[in-house]
Amino acid sequence: MPALEAAAAPAVEVERPANPAFGDLATNLAMKLARPLRRPPLEIAEALAASLRDGPASAPDLVAAAEVARPGFLNLRVADAAYEAVVARILADPAGWGRIPAVNPRRVNVEFVSANPTGPLTVGNARGAFVGDLLCRVLEAGGQAVTREYYFNDSGTQIDHLGASVAAVRRREPVPDDGYKGAYVEQLAREVPDDVWAAAFEPGAGTSAVLGAWASRRVRGMIEASLARLGVHFDVWKSEASLHEEGWVDRAVERLRATGTVYEQDGATWFRSTAYGDDKDRVIYRSDGRPTYFAADIGYVTEKFSRGFDHLIYVWGVDHHGTVARNRNAAQAMGYDPDHYQVILIGWVRFVVDGVEVSMSKRAGTFVTLDDLLDAVGADAARWFFASRATHVEIDFDIELARKQSSENPVYYVQYAHARIASILRKAAEAGLAPAPDVAGLLAGEPEAALVRVVARLPEVVEDAVLAEETQGVTAYATELATQFHAFYRDARVIDAATPERSAQRLALALATKVTLAKALALLGISAPESM
RNA sequence: GCCCCCGUAGCUCAGCGGAUAGAGCAGCCGCCUUCUAAGCGGUAGGCCGCAGGUUCGAUUCCUGCCGGGGGCGCCA
Incomplete structure (x- = not known):
């Protein structure tokens, strides 16, 4: 493998293939490297796979298989032990499951x-x-x-x-x-x-x-x-x-005036918003002396930042789109970083x-x-x-x-899965069965393997939501997890006194699933009922 | 005229650079003696608005066009 110039090294992109036949993880790294290395993607992928299998990059506890596929994908299969460790970790620390490292630890005001x-x-x-x-x-x-x-x-x-x-x-x-x-x-x-x-x-x-x-x-x-x-x-x-x-408005306008972005015309007081790319300048005080709504907005920005926030977010309807520029411009003129004046339009x-x-x-x-x-x-x-x-x-x-579909609503589908698990856990307790803390070998079962793979994705779903500042991924994930649990419920008998060890492991997986569903719902502010 | 958003299955919406495009609802056919049938299985349904371009690869990025919505006040 020729050494890579650092500058030529593309970012490693790892994704989850839609088709499970391609493994748990896939990377297009070889295709990205084809041009800088001037080698065929398949050859590069093969070298990477060899390195992961028994070369310097091998990690048998994490990567069970590394295979090369058609255009130049490198497909990886995660080791069963790694998934089993996830279940054990969820049971050991349910509160910590799904918690991600702080992405941006700042003080933010959301209006x-x-x-x-x-x-x-x-x-x-x-x-x-x-x-x-x-x-x-x-x-x-x-x-x-x-x-x-x-x-x-x-x-x-x-x-x-x-x-x-x-x-x-x-x-x-x-x-x-x-x-x-x-x-x-x-x-x-x-x-x-x-x-x-x-x-x-x-x-x-x-x-x-x-x-x-x-x-x-x-x-x-x-x-x-x-x-x-x-x-x-x-x-x-x-x-x-x-x-x-409290004088916030007048003081803010004086602050603006000191920057030379305020002027008088036709008896009114204007902010030179065009200096920052706006279509037109904006009135702060009308010719009769009354302040506009914009004037209050300017004062409000200074008032908010005075309370120590690092970042302001405004959640507005799209009909307010036209007012975004003037407000951000005014914030910038007053010396605030416009990147910390964020508007989300609904x-x-x-x-x-x-x-x-x-x-x-x-x-x-x-x-x-x-x-x-x-x-x-x-x-x-x-x-x-x-x-x-x-x-x-x-x-x-x-x-x-x-109204009509309320009982067919996906939210009830997800809540039902949670309640169903709660019921199983209650029944199990009555039968004297408890979730196993150690689930080594759990992945031997097909239904178990399929469920664990979905459960394990929670942290990245949370991270995606945080980065995107959107929640659709969470609802989609919760639905998928519920579906996967229902399939597991169909295929794998959880409470079975005849096989207490397997039963205990399945209970552990059911509990881990319940915790995960509850976490997803909590992130959305939706209740996770114990029974329905 | 200028600016922003949208156009994906019958409907409502995900996906937003990768390998056969997804979900819910609606439709059709099945499944309750067994841990909750608010469930499960099967089936049907798509020129991903149109045309170019960039790329090894485009529903996804760029441009233009068509269609829908919104904004362009000394209103809020």
Whole structure:
């Protein structure tokens, strides 16, 4: 084997062949080396295989076979002992199984949902809530310290409109055109305490503002309760008004001004976003002096970084795509690394019933609430639905279908496998059988060998999810593992007093599978029931 | 006009440089005297939008086109 120039050495890529006949692992290294070495790929692969078999690279405890295949693949078969060691390790330390070395140990702030408290969360907010929380779980799995943050506007015209709507409904007057309608407004109107109602009509009190402030606090409580049903909990609830009151906005604008990227024109104050590649410059203070939403965003960035975060993530709907550049540009202008201002855009969700899109509008009151969705399909099923699809793609959510299929939903299939194992373990305990700590020889059985190979993949599935900041791989893996277990259940009798040693080993494998399923589900925030 | 995303099985979606393209649901045919049938087996179903290009190799990367969605406010 000729020595390789370091620069010419390609990265070693190892993958899992789709076809089990090709072994457990395969590498295209020989094909990558063909050009720099100017040798046929098959010849190189053969040399590598020889080295692994009984040469300097041989490791009989890990690699049981090394074979060369057609274009130049090097296919490896992992030793049974290596898989058996995995099972033993899972049983010895279940909590540690699936934990991976920290990928990026940093303090990260993840802001998501952030719907204004002018009405209950709708199904439109559901994806943001699930995806945001899923992202946080994945980041945590990668060793990051995550703060879940909810940003909301608790003052201003929208809140005034809410207050005016509540007042109108309470007085049985028509709701203003720009007001809010819907059952929740009627509920709010009924619940206004007498002292609040009286205060709202004090001379000079500002009826809409007073009622709006009260109503938005009530709505925020409703939102928090809905999120709790999803299993989503925020660490920080940040009000936009507080950013202004505490001076974050003005200070940030002055900081920008000092860099020369702020100018006055037409009576307004602008940020020179085009200096960083944006289409146009952006207004910070309107000509009447009122700050734009962008102004608050600028102040918020400085406020977040002042709390010591290394990295900020914003989970937004695609409709906010146009605001990404200005915000990142402003962060950069203020001296922050733009790579630490990350925006994740969530694809649109079309909620359809019988193939027809359901339009949603808080103002028109024609929306399906998040609670309606949960009543229909359940938190685990809804969470699974979003976890199994890429964040950025647009998706259809057929509510009727989800409701109808709920018992056929893949999430129940996976949970069922977990519950089934739990049942077996209970039965085994009654029969006086316990999982064997030592499973040497376990792989002799075909059903066992097939199952272990899937169980053993958990760490890399977790790592892939962390690197991609996506969870579809986890749902796919959980489904595959459940399928493999069901096959094992069919082919291998676990509880069998006639062969106690084999039974104990199979119990160990079943338990390892249960732990693995639970880990995958936990990463997704989905429950792993002991019985169904 | 400019920018972003998508186009894979009847439907909803994975796969995103490798060796026969996958899952769930829907369809059809079977399987409960045995550890949970929310299960299992079998079967059927695809010019991976179209056309070029890069590569030993493209559903995967690049370009163009066609089709769908979204964004381009001193709104949020």
